[in-house]
Amino acid sequence: MMAVEHRPTLTPQQATELTLQLYGVTITEISTLPSYMDQNFLVVDKEDSKYVLKIMNSKDSKNTTRIEVQTLAMSFLHQHGVPTQTVMPTTTGQLMSMEEIDCGHGAQTYCVRLMIYLPGKTVAESPVTVQDLYHVGELAAVIDTTLQQLVSPNLDVLQNNDNIWSLSNVPLIEGNLSVMDGDPLQEVVKAVIKQYKSHVMPKIASFHKGIIHGDMSDLNIIVTPVDNGRHEVSGVLDFSLLMIDCYVFEVAVMIAYMMLENPSPLDVGGAVLAGWESIMVLSDEERDSLFLLVLGRLCQSLVYGRYNATKYPNNKYFLTTAKSGTLLLTELWKMGKKDVERKWFTDAATFSDK
Template sequence: MSPSGDSGSATLQPGQRIKPNVSLSTAQKLIEEHYGLQIESIKELNSYDDNNFYVKAKDSDENTQKYTFKVLNSMDSKKTGHIEAEHVAMFLLHGKCIRCPIPMKNVKGETFALVNIKNEATDVDNNESIPTESSHIIRLLTFVEGQIMYEAPPTPKLLAKAGKYIAEIEAILKEVACAALDNHSSVWMLSHVLDLEKFIYVIKDQPERFNLVTSVLEAYKNRVVPILPQLEQGVLHGDFNEQNIIIQPSTTEPGEYDVHGLIDFGDLQAGAYIFELAITTCYMMLECVKEGVTLDSFEGAQNVLKGYSTVRNIPDKELKVLRILVASRLCQSLVLGAYTYSLDPGNEYLLTTAKTGWALLDRVWNEKSDEEMMACWKAAVSQ
């Protein structure tokens, strides 16, 4: 499909409803119609703004294959240039023996299609059903076998492997050149963290949390924005978290895991490399505060940096703002999670970060002085 009319610069606005509401039966019909597959089973997967489904279907040789069927939200469905950029990145990585999904061609020989879907949205204020119809991009991607990182305990070695892996991905993605990425914007990008000011009203009745987020945003405004032009830029995966990292048991280290692949390229973007490291560090620190985990979050972060720095040198000017960027990502996850939950009550997946994230944000932001934080980072990259 052509990227003509691409709306890459559009970002989410308060009150805007973009998530599709596709039933299992509708998803099955779309797959059968557009891909000509015989469905054996289908189930819905967790998702923020899209509808994702795990599919087993028979191919033309009667062999059972596994796929992920994705129905993109109405806003991102207008960004066809970004979809094409995602596919370029997937095929590039796949060609470099990186395990990641790749798009399947539909019956028309295309890797995605734009379809009109009837939704049953609910007006939260009046609790009324609102029939709507909107256009959504649909895609069928190959399924990447393995466990997601969330299912395994974080260890120093695994976190170091994750840091090294994402740095290696960044190095490969240097080969991707796409104008759609330069024009792409999203409220989830760290370059757009100040957009949270539009959504922070959802926690205004929680003054401690409101003030904490406000403090982080002020620091971003005063200390990150002025140096943005100086930061090394590249193509980023944009959401390297425990749900998107595929692992498998190590064949050489009993009890350990290796990073096996990655999924979900929906946040692919052009941006500062330190943004990718901050996102990775944020989610790996959250892994360390899961129930039953004894690894300290700051030690976990150090291991991420240790692995990352074996591939890419991290300049001091990036380390100086890393704490602000980690805190900024936590703020994005917490505030946007609360906002989206207000539109989709009952979707507990949206509150995953909130269970431990607020306490971690307070600790990241307040426990160490700037000097102590810098010493923590420097100790990691000098190992």
């Protein structure tokens, strides 16, 4: 897990000076945007253009090759019609700048990028329909199939075997389970890990793999209203978990997060799955693992969120999942694999003729 000093904490003043120094952009307005381990500022210049200034945590900033591949993937997807953020070059033409900054606990090197701001609201803030969720699932599959054509000599940096957020690493949660001591939820998490080890781990070798976004959450998908209460995706954010991993993990992560703020969480799975399978069909083994993978992501999010919240008590972002995730995990576990999957798969089948 990350140590406290990895997270940047620039003041708005420092961020304003940095933007002028690196990009020649004079900021007239600046505000903070939520972020897990990095720091994001929404900035507005004299021409009223909006940008996001992203300062990555010092740990991830060390892997410049990885950040270059993430930036390349965003640009590649943008060229293929996916609404990703584009990165602005510095005055010297660099797409990222490594800056030594002191945030009050010694100078550290942070990767700084300025990105175009994408308008809209997150899925978490929007009353999305099942049809919207179908399109989110479909877009995720389009992204991952498009990334199959990405060419770079450095793609091997995306091999993410040790990433705690990969769904192949659900058992690593055990190392932080003590943060749940005294909470009845700890027993549910333990039970999910146990089932995951016996039911999912033996199947992982058979899952289809490729480059995945890795974090298609309700906070990383931006939508804008169109008509009849529907929305269209106007932005896909945050490629920092881009990795070579199993495609079914992408589906599970989406279902887990899209359920969080949805008033009818059980209706989410079938819609997302149907959208995904309109492009890429899951195998029987992948479908059979979906329930435990979704629960695995909720467990990761709840345990690591609580762990990081003890380290950074001022960052409310870490407990985003906790609010509705605790109840959701408990309810899904209570319902059980058979009933939840029956609902998801039945719903998914109803989309095929739309």
